[in-house]
Amino acid sequence: MTDFSISxxxxxxxxxxxxxxxxxxxxxxIKPDAMTKYLQHFxxxxxxxxxxxxxxxxxxxxxxxxxxxxxxxFPIVIEKADGAYLWDIDDNRYIDFLQAGGPTMLGSNxxxxxxxxxELINEQAPVTGLFSEYELLLxxxxxxxxxxxxxxxxxxxxxxxxxxxxxVARLASKRKKVIKLGGAYHGWSDQMVYGLxxxxxxxxxxxxxxxxxxxxxQEVYPNSIGAxxxxxxxxxxxxxxxxxxxxxxxxxxxxxxxDREYNKQVRELCDQHDVFLIxxxxxxxxxxxxxxxQGYFGIKPDLTVFGKVVAGGYPGAGGLxxxxxxxEHLAAGIEAGKKRAYVGGTLAASPISxxxxxxxxQEIERTNACQKAGRAGDRMTAGLEKLIQERNLPYVAYxxxxxxxxxxxxxxxxxxxxxxxxxVLKEIKERKLAMEEMGAAYMAEGIITLGGxxxxxxxxxxxxxVDDALxxxxxxxxxxx
Ligand SMILES: Cc1ncc(COP(=O)(O)O)c(C=O)c1O
Numbered sequence: 001m002t003d004f005s006i007s008x009x010x011x012x013x014x015x016x017x018x019x020x021x022x023x024x025x026x027x028x029x030i031k032p033d034a035m036t037k038y039l040q041h042f043x044x045x046x047x048x049x050x051x052x053x054x055x056x057x058x059x060x061x062x063x064x065x066x067x068x069x070x071x072x073x074f075p076i077v078i079e080k081a082d083g084a085y086l087w088d089i090d091d092n093r094y095i096d097f098l099q100a101g102g103p104t105m106l107g108s109n110x111x112x113x114x115x116x117x118x119e120l121i122n123e124q125a126p127v128t129g130l131f132s133e134y135e136l137l138l139x140x141x142x143x144x145x146x147x148x149x150x151x152x153x154x155x156x157x158x159x160x161x162x163x164x165x166x167x168v169a170r171l172a173s174k175r176k177k178v179i180k181l182g183g184a185y186h187g188w189s190d191q192m193v194y195g196l197x198x199x200x201x202x203x204x205x206x207x208x209x210x211x212x213x214x215x216x217x218q219e220v221y222p223n224s225i226g227a228x229x230x231x232x233x234x235x236x237x238x239x240x241x242x243x244x245x246x247x248x249x250x251x252x253x254x255x256x257x258x259d260r261e262y263n264k265q266v267r268e269l270c271d272q273h274d275v276f277l278i279x280x281x282x283x284x285x286x287x288x289x290x291x292x293x294q295g296y297f298g299i300k301p302d303l304t305v306f307g308k309v310v311a312g313g314y315p316g317a318g319g320l321x322x323x324x325x326x327x328e329h330l331a332a333g334i335e336a337g338k339k340r341a342y343v344g345g346t347l348a349a350s351p352i353s354x355x356x357x358x359x360x361x362q363e364i365e366r367t368n369a370c371q372k373a374g375r376a377g378d379r380m381t382a383g384l385e386k387l388i389q390e391r392n393l394p395y396v397a398y399x400x401x402x403x404x405x406x407x408x409x410x411x412x413x414x415x416x417x418x419x420x421x422x423x424v425l426k427e428i429k430e431r432k433l434a435m436e437e438m439g440a441a442y443m444a445e446g447i448i449t450l451g452g453x454x455x456x457x458x459x460x461x462x463x464x465x466v467d468d469a470l471x472x473x474x475x476x477x478x479x480x481x
Contacts, residue, residue, distance in 0.1 A: 003365070004289040004296050005374025005401025012223075012257045018396045022410050025394050027481075029409065029434040030441050034479035038437075041444040042073055048089045049076040068101055068450060071443060072436035081108035083460035086448060094448045095469045097404070097455035102253075102283050103308035103317055105369050105402070106360060107460025113312050113359045120355050127350040134354035141361045142310075142321060145290040148300045149321030153330045154349035154357075158282035158307025159187025161318040162245070164330065165303050166191060168341040169243035169276045172326045177241045179231055182219040183251035183412065186280050186305075195219030197252065198428070200416040222256050225265045232273045243276040243303070244269075248293035253283045253454065254400045255412055263297045270302075276326070282307030282318075287402050287456070289370050290361060302326060312360025316353030369459040374401035376461035383470040391477050404455040408480075409434040411453070441479065445472040 030038065043050070053075050057063040064075045080087040084107060086096045096108060106113065124132070139152040155161045166178050178191070182199025186192040190213035193206045199221050203214060218235075220227040228244065235241045244266060250258035270277040279301035284293040286309025294301055303322035311317035321327065329341045347353075364370060377399040384397035384406055396407045407413070411431040417424055439452030447469055449455050457466075 003368050003370050005370040005377065005403075006288060006296060007374060007378055007401070009260050010257055010398045010400060012259050015257055015396060015398050018394075019407060019410060019413050022394045022396055022407060023413050023415070027409050027431060027434045028394055029481055030437050030476070030479050031481050035437055035441070038441050038444040038479075039073055042440070045092055046074075046076055046088065046090050050074055052077050052089065068098060072440040076443070083107040083109075084458065084462070084465045092446070094443070094446050095465060095472070096448050097457065097469070098448045098450050099456040099458050100313060101308065101450065102287060102456050103311065104313040105286055105309055105373055105458050106313070106363055106367070107458045108313070110313070110360075110363065112363055113356055116359045117314065117352060117356055120351055124351055126352050127347055129346070132351040132354060134351055134358055135349050138310075138354045138358040138361075141358055142306070142319075145361070145365075146285070146292055146294065146304060146321065148294060148302075148323070149304055150324040151327035151330075152306075152319055152321040153327065153332075153343070154310075154316075154354060155318035155320060155343060156316055156345040156348045157187070157318040158280075158305060159189055159192075159318070160343070160345060160348075161282070161305045161307060161320045162186045162192055162280060163189045164320045164341065164343045165245065165278050165280075165305050166243065167343070168320070168326055168329050169278065169303060171329050171339060171341045173240070173242045173276060175240040175242040175275075176216040177218060177235050177239070178216060179218045179220055179228065179235075179241060179244045181222040181246055181251050183222060183256050184219075184245075184247045184280075185252055186245060186247075187282075190214070191217045197412050198414060198416055199251070199256075222251055223259050223262055225262065225269065228266065229269055232269060232275060236273070241273065241275045243278050245278040245280055245305075247280050247283070248297065248299075249284055249288065249400045249403065252412060254403050255405055255407075255454065257398065257400065263293075263299050267299050267301075276302040278303045278305060280305040283403065285309055286361065286364055287370065287373070288400065290365055309360065309364070310357045311353040312356035312358075314352050314356035316347055316350050317357075318348070364459075367459060370402065372459045373457045373461065376457040376463075376466050377402045377404045377455075379463065379466045380404055380455065380457065380461075380469065383466065384473060387470065387474050387477050391480070393477060393480060395477075402457045404457060406449070406453055406455065408438050408453070411435045438476070441476045442473070445475050447472050 053063040077089045086094045182195045281292040306319035381399040435452040
């Protein structure tokens with residue numbers, strides 16, 4: 001049975017029209033007096049977190065190890081995760097729409113998978129460095145759901161899998177250029193910290209990375225098939241393009257949503273120019289559906305990048321799959337018959353990662369988790385839209401199934417203008433701060449989002465959980481300017 005989390009594809013024209021309108025208006029952030037109260041909440045109710053993070057700041061840069069944990073006014077320390085909820089060390093409970101950044105489609109710490117992993121550790125070991133049956137079982141499971149994946153190699157993270165994809169595409173095509181969409185995130189490798197968040201920003205965030213490392217990375221404006229066509233044509237005169245890599249729902253997990261027909265047009269262009277198409281399904285595999293966004297759009301990429309759900313919410317979540325003739329370049333050890341694209345990783349494809357991925361995929365299929373999480377995403381988006389309309393706020397809520405977006409300040413929608421770069425940078429900073437304040441307000445009301453504008457739903461998000469969340473969002477919106 002086809003189990004996708006998307007029931008209706010979003011009307012991207014309407015979303016962009018409303019986002020443009022949002023960007024024309026002054027920021028509708030939290031009112032200053034309400035913000036003061038929200039900040040007091042953290043001092044009053046999150047004292048243990050504050051104390052621990054203050055200590056951590058001495059030893060850990062910024063006080064936390066994970067980018068998504070940098071919350072305003074200070075990070076909170078989580079003690080327990082279960083289903084749709086998180087608890088911090090001060091005993092506050094939160095509705096969890098971060099969901100660890102996406103991998104926990106079944107809800108946090110899902111019992112049937114956890115029991116299997118505990119059994120595995122007790123009876124085998126977390127890691128041996130040699131082959132385990134689960135690697136084969138996981139590869140078979142992925143091949144069954146994602147037919148474009150004729151061969152699969154597991155890696156330590158999505159970042160590593162993107163690196164492997166670029167490397168093997170370059171080796172197999174004997175070309176160098178890799179084109180990405182502006183604003184898309186493909187991990188933090190030297191070559192991919194390019195055009196992050198906002199299209200056109202190129203090396204803005206590439207501090208510490210020599211320019212030469214991104215010499216062969218290019219970005220094109222999302223949804224503009226003409227721009228991609230032009231880029232591919234120009235590259236032909238300069239040695240050609242190895243691959244086009246896309247987040248198939250659009251940059252930043254669909255924050256900038258892709259028009260319904262765009263991926264198909266990209267596939268056609270890649271075919272015309274004899275260029276590999278890479279789908280980065282780190283977020284979408286197992287979230288849009290078990291056949292990924294490619295199953296939803298009915299498109300066959302040459303390579304697919306995996307992460308997150310592929311290890312079922314356990315560590316070591318990365319993998320690359322695709323056409324046999326390309327993937328054979330990734331043969332490990334001495335078996336390489338072809339020239340080898342070198343990849344590795346001490347803990348890659350550990351029994352824990354492989355078994356957790358294998359059991360999670362089976363559970364997602366058995367429980368129809370994508371459909372359930374998508375239903376929760378639809379309910380939340382419809383509810384948020386109602387709250388927004390009732391209060392006449394300029395905010396925009398939209399979702400691609402189990403990926404929900406709530407744009408209140410549009411920090412990633414600032415238009416780049418190199419002639420006015422100072423004022424553009426100032427605007428980005430102001431909007432980022434307003435978004436952090438929004439995130440803090442949500443958290444004070446007991447909701448954890450991803451960076452104040454994205455929410456991942458899971459199977460654990462029942463109607464009751466979503467309705468409770470909507471009441472909390474309503475309180476935040478009542479405090480908006
Ligand atoms: C689309 C996409 N690609 C790649 C990555 C990098 O994956 P990882 O964080 O496992 O390195 C991410 C991470 O969020 C992602 O969203």
